[in-house]
Amino acid sequence: MTTAFIGKSVRRTEDPRLITGKGTYVDDVKLLGMLHMALVRSPHAHARIKKINVSRASKAPGVVAIFTGADLQGQLGSLPVGWVLKQADTHTKYDMKAPPHPPLAFEKVRYVGDAVAAVVANDPYLAADAAALVDVDYELLGVVTDGEKATKRDAPQLHTEAPDNTCFEWDVHGGDYEGAAKKAQVVVKQKFINQRLIPNAMETRGVVADYNTGTNQITIWTSTQIPHLVRLLFAAVTGHPEQSVRVIAPEVGGAFGSKLYLYAEEIITGMIAKNLARPVKWVEGRQENYLATTHGRDHITYGEICGDKDGTITGLKVTTYANLGAYLSTFAPGIPTVLFGLMLSGVYKYPNVSCKVYGTFTNTTPVDAYRGAGRPEATYLVERMVDAFARELARDPVAVRRKNFLPPFKNGRAVATGVLYDSGNYRAPVDKALEMFDYKAFRKEQREARGSGKLLGVGFSTYIEICGMAPSAVAASLGAGAGLWESSTVRVHPTGKVTVFTGTSPHGQGHETTLAQVAGEHLGIPMESIEVMHGDTDRQQFGTGTFGSRSITVGGTALVMSLKKVKDKMRKIAAHQMGVPAKNVIFEDGKFYVEDIREKSMDFGTVVGEAYNAKNLPPGMEPGLEATSFFDPKNFTWPFGCHIAIVEIDEDTGQTRLKRYVAVDDIGNVINPMIVDGMVHGGIAQGVGQALQEGAVYGENGQLVTGSMLDYAVPTAEDVPSYETARTVTPSPVNPLGVKGAGEAGTIAASPAVMNAAIDALAHLGIRHLDMPLRSETVWRAINGAKAAKKAARSATATAARSGRKARR
Amino acid sequence: MAKIPISFKVNGEQQEMLVEPDWTLLETLRDRMRLTGTKEGCSNGNCGACTVMIDGRTACSCLVLAGEADGREVITVEGLADHGHLTALQDAFIKEGGLQCGFCTPGFLISATALLKRNPDPSEQEIRLNVAGNLCRCTGYDKIVRSIQDAAQKMGTRAAN
Numbered sequence: 001m002t003t004a005f006i007g008k009s010v011r012r013t014e015d016p017r018l019i020t021g022k023g024t025y026v027d028d029v030k031l032l033g034m035l036h037m038a039l040v041r042s043p044h045a046h047a048r049i050k051k052i053n054v055s056r057a058s059k060a061p062g063v064v065a066i067f068t069g070a071d072l073q074g075q076l077g078s079l080p081v082g083w084v085l086k087q088a089d090t091h092t093k094y095d096m097k098a099p100p101h102p103p104l105a106f107e108k109v110r111y112v113g114d115a116v117a118a119v120v121a122n123d124p125y126l127a128a129d130a131a132a133l134v135d136v137d138y139e140l141l142g143v144v145t146d147g148e149k150a151t152k153r154d155a156p157q158l159h160t161e162a163p164d165n166t167c168f169e170w171d172v173h174g175g176d177y178e179g180a181a182k183k184a185q186v187v188v189k190q191k192f193i194n195q196r197l198i199p200n201a202m203e204t205r206g207v208v209a210d211y212n213t214g215t216n217q218i219t220i221w222t223s224t225q226i227p228h229l230v231r232l233l234f235a236a237v238t239g240h241p242e243q244s245v246r247v248i249a250p251e252v253g254g255a256f257g258s259k260l261y262l263y264a265e266e267i268i269t270g271m272i273a274k275n276l277a278r279p280v281k282w283v284e285g286r287q288e289n290y291l292a293t294t295h296g297r298d299h300i301t302y303g304e305i306c307g308d309k310d311g312t313i314t315g316l317k318v319t320t321y322a323n324l325g326a327y328l329s330t331f332a333p334g335i336p337t338v339l340f341g342l343m344l345s346g347v348y349k350y351p352n353v354s355c356k357v358y359g360t361f362t363n364t365t366p367v368d369a370y371r372g373a374g375r376p377e378a379t380y381l382v383e384r385m386v387d388a389f390a391r392e393l394a395r396d397p398v399a400v401r402r403k404n405f406l407p408p409f410k411n412g413r414a415v416a417t418g419v420l421y422d423s424g425n426y427r428a429p430v431d432k433a434l435e436m437f438d439y440k441a442f443r444k445e446q447r448e449a450r451g452s453g454k455l456l457g458v459g460f461s462t463y464i465e466i467c468g469m470a471p472s473a474v475a476a477s478l479g480a481g482a483g484l485w486e487s488s489t490v491r492v493h494p495t496g497k498v499t500v501f502t503g504t505s506p507h508g509q510g511h512e513t514t515l516a517q518v519a520g521e522h523l524g525i526p527m528e529s530i531e532v533m534h535g536d537t538d539r540q541q542f543g544t545g546t547f548g549s550r551s552i553t554v555g556g557t558a559l560v561m562s563l564k565k566v567k568d569k570m571r572k573i574a575a576h577q578m579g580v581p582a583k584n585v586i587f588e589d590g591k592f593y594v595e596d597i598r599e600k601s602m603d604f605g606t607v608v609g610e611a612y613n614a615k616n617l618p619p620g621m622e623p624g625l626e627a628t629s630f631f632d633p634k635n636f637t638w639p640f641g642c643h644i645a646i647v648e649i650d651e652d653t654g655q656t657r658l659k660r661y662v663a664v665d666d667i668g669n670v671i672n673p674m675i676v677d678g679m680v681h682g683g684i685a686q687g688v689g690q691a692l693q694e695g696a697v698y699g700e701n702g703q704l705v706t707g708s709m710l711d712y713a714v715p716t717a718e719d720v721p722s723y724e725t726a727r728t729v730t731p732s733p734v735n736p737l738g739v740k741g742a743g744e745a746g747t748i749a750a751s752p753a754v755m756n757a758a759i760d761a762l763a764h765l766g767i768r769h770l771d772m773p774l775r776s777e778t779v780w781r782a783i784n785g786a787k788a789a790k791k792a793a794r795s796a797t798a799t800a801a802r803s804g805r806k807a808r809r
Numbered sequence: 810m811a812k813i814p815i816s817f818k819v820n821g822e823q824q825e826m827l828v829e830p831d832w833t834l835l836e837t838l839r840d841r842m843r844l845t846g847t848k849e850g851c852s853n854g855n856c857g858a859c860t861v862m863i864d865g866r867t868a869c870s871c872l873v874l875a876g877e878a879d880g881r882e883v884i885t886v887e888g889l890a891d892h893g894h895l896t897a898l899q900d901a902f903i904k905e906g907g908l909q910c911g912f913c914t915p916g917f918l919i920s921a922t923a924l925l926k927r928n929p930d931p932s933e934q935e936i937r938l939n940v941a942g943n944l945c946r947c948t949g950y951d952k953i954v955r956s957i958q959d960a961a962q963k964m965g966t967r968a969a970n
Binding site: 009012014015016019021022027028030125201202203204251252253254256285286509675677678681683685709714717718746 | 885
């Protein structure tokens with residue numbers, strides 16, 4: 001099929017404004033008379049608030065108002081949770097505990113960064129200075145930061161509603177793991193720590209709120225992925241009528257899941273603007289971002305894999321403690337359950353899966369979705385354990401994977417965790433990746449390098465993920481509190497120009513381009529004639545937003561539906577005016593032709609004009625040309641692929657360097673390869689970052705030790721290599737575009753690939769396991785420990801041999 | 810605190826103004842001159858989003874006081890394109906997909922512009938070293954490096970002709 005735009009790397013329509021510094025992000029919004037807000041945040045991880053004294057602060061220069069949690073208590077409800085695990089769902093043991101989450105804490109603070117008061121002043125510096133003068137009298141309480149230790153009886157308790165700091169117990173049982181393990185010839189067990197990560201969107205969060213006393217309208221500019229959900233939840237929490245709240249997501253400088261919630265600051269800023277009838281701005285500082293914006297991952301897992309000596313895997317068992325932080329963020333309960341436990345089948349046939357997850361509260365920043373959200377954690381376990389299983393059998397990791405792959409399928413395949421994959425061909429990306437990477441030659445190079453102090457290793461990750469969130473009824477049965485469909489409106493203007501409105505809300509993914517490609521393809525008009533609007537609740541009726549690689553699968557399909565409606569109407573108008581039945585009119589190259597009589601045609605612009613001047617429309621047809629659609633998918637989409645990492649470890653220093661990275665992804669059909677490549681690259685860098693250097697570290701007292709980008713070690717251009725990417729194409733049957741979603745694949749695949757490579761490099765020393773991140777010290781200790789153990793074993797053998805000889809004498 | 814008078818050139822235009830002694834160059838550009846293209850990502854010199862050129866050398870404008878800019882010449886992202894004509898580097902970023910969310914992009918453009926002035930034909934390693942002070946979380950850096958290589962090649966070709 002020849003296409004005008006779909007499948008082409010057209011230049012992004014967003015870029016001319018972004019490349020010249022003309023993008024408007026929240027911090028670039030400046031309103032007349034705007035005040036600035038600073039938050040007083042708890043320096044303690046767990047404490048009772050005995051008294052807040054604002055008298056010093058309120059006398060500070062420039063201060064306009066100060067609000068404490070108690071001041072706003074009557075105006076604000078608790079921050080809501082949008083994913084509720086209920087006993088009624090077969091996976092959940094009891095209704096999850098959802099303790100109150102006040103936007104400003106007023107009895108207790110539960111993590112360093114918990115906000116207790118808001119100071120509003122004429123300028124941001126004066127606000128910050130005055131915030132430092134708010135005197136809070138705290139009574140310190142015991143602290144727990146570890147998600148597993150939190151469940152122990154003697155651990156400090158965060159919420160009276162959640163005994164043993166346990167929010168929920170959730171499980172999946174497919175087949176019979178215990179039975180399989182009993183019969184298995186090999187069982188491998190391993191504990192894994194999937195460390196806590198900080199998303200690090202380059203733009204921190206920020207909110208500007210304005211209130212119009214005449215119309216009772218609150219307008220909120222916020223750096224978010226979900227403007228419509230922010231509006232809905234803002235109305236629910238504050239009682240301000242939804243129709244009088246407008247939420248605008250302007251340019252959003254990255255998010256990666258961290259801007260997918262209703263945050264306290266959105267409510268506080270909005271309500272203070274209303275209280276003062278003045279515009280108020282709050283922009284998060286970076287250190288504040290590290291404390292107040294959600295974190296990701298933080299799992300402690302006990303894993304087990306079993307199977308036979310011929311390499312057949314028969315089962316997988318997982319017990320995970322998922323650290324949820326101090327409070328439930330909007331989607332927190334859904335991430336380590338549905339998006340984690342249900343993904344433990346991987347791309348494999350094994351019929352027995354057992355998974356138990358404890359969601360726990362600790363004195364840390366709340367944890368929620370971070371790029372991949374649950375799937376990276378699942379993939380990390382599955383792919384590392386498959387490798388551990390192969391190593392135990394001294395079999396090749398690729399051969400073991402191939403042996404256990406599900407066979408190809410085009411339209412639905414159920415797996416042990418109970419979910420239904422859409423389409424898959426798991427060998428194809430492996431074959432392609434091995435065309436790009438000479439595996440045999442590498443093994444030779446690896447052996448030869450061993451004497452030189454450079455340890456080489458290769459790691460594979462044949463991942464699968466769940467995208468296209470989501471079929472609403474299925475998601476609801478698993479706990480989702482909102483429908484997850486998507487909407488679009490296509491408005492064809494009288495001049496033939498087109499505005500596309502989408503409920504998705506991009507933050508770097510280039511939707512303005514991708515959706516214009518789809519619209520241009522369908523309408524046969526140049527992309528320059530199309531403008532894509534998003535991120536404003538006053539422009540689009542409702543939308544779910546952008547997350548879970550859903551925008552093109554769900555939002556793109558909603559767009560295709562509206563485009564079809566518009567074309568159908570145009571076809572009817574053209575048929576009426578050309579005097580033929582509508583079924584005889586075809587649309588090609590921007591013209592409506594009478595089938596078989598190609599000379600008779602009406603061009604796009606003429607038909608649009610007819611729709612608006614309405615002189616001669618078919619009987620009963622309404623004038624104008626606009627269509628709105630809502631799409632709720634029948635299933636999720638399930639991208640997959642094969643990533644290969646090659647690492648080099650310095651035997652003397654433990655320094656681990658990623659030498660090469662090959663990624664073959666199957667995300668179904670591709671609209672814009674350049675955009676997809678870019679998202680895959682960025683995802684890989686985040687996964688590699690987790691494997692090699694990133695990690696949020698808390699001290700015993702609950703202080704975030706990695707409090708800056710430097711300490712946390714966000715990867716730089718020097719830390720990552722160039723990526724070699726390719727694709728196989730297995731279209732999804734669940735949407736007309738055949739797309740699967742591309743936003744998270746890299747992150748999901750990369751960490752296990754890199755870690756498997758590192759273990760591959762070190763296995764000959766007897767090292768079987770390391771946890772992320774592979775900082776030099778970790779690897780150095782492992783190498784030296786393994787060498788010392790070998791030496792001790794050798795001398796023990798020698799001693800035994802000597803004493804044996806002595807005994808024989 | 811008494812305001813101090815400064816006189817400096819910003820994107821080719823001479824500016825005279827009174828600044829507070831504690832204003833950073835970043836907030837002076839963003840809040841007083843409405844040059845909001847330069848971004849604040851961390852305010853402690855870790856991320857490089859606020860990178861500007863001062864007398865041809867790159868600096869994090871969040872770590873420079875406005876008073877220090879007195880008598881100097883500052884170039885921001887708004888000063889790169891010439892009357893709407895994008896530079897070869899800006900064009901290369903668009904062509905190669907060197908940006909996604911765009912927040913770090915102004916800083917990268919300034920760092921790369923300074924690099925190419927100093928070294929018109931940098932190796933991949935030199936490029937990576939020279940933009941290591943700019944963090945990007947979207948692109949994984951590959952396409953940024955390629956954009957800079959592409960621009961270097963175009964500028965080299967143009968110079969040779």
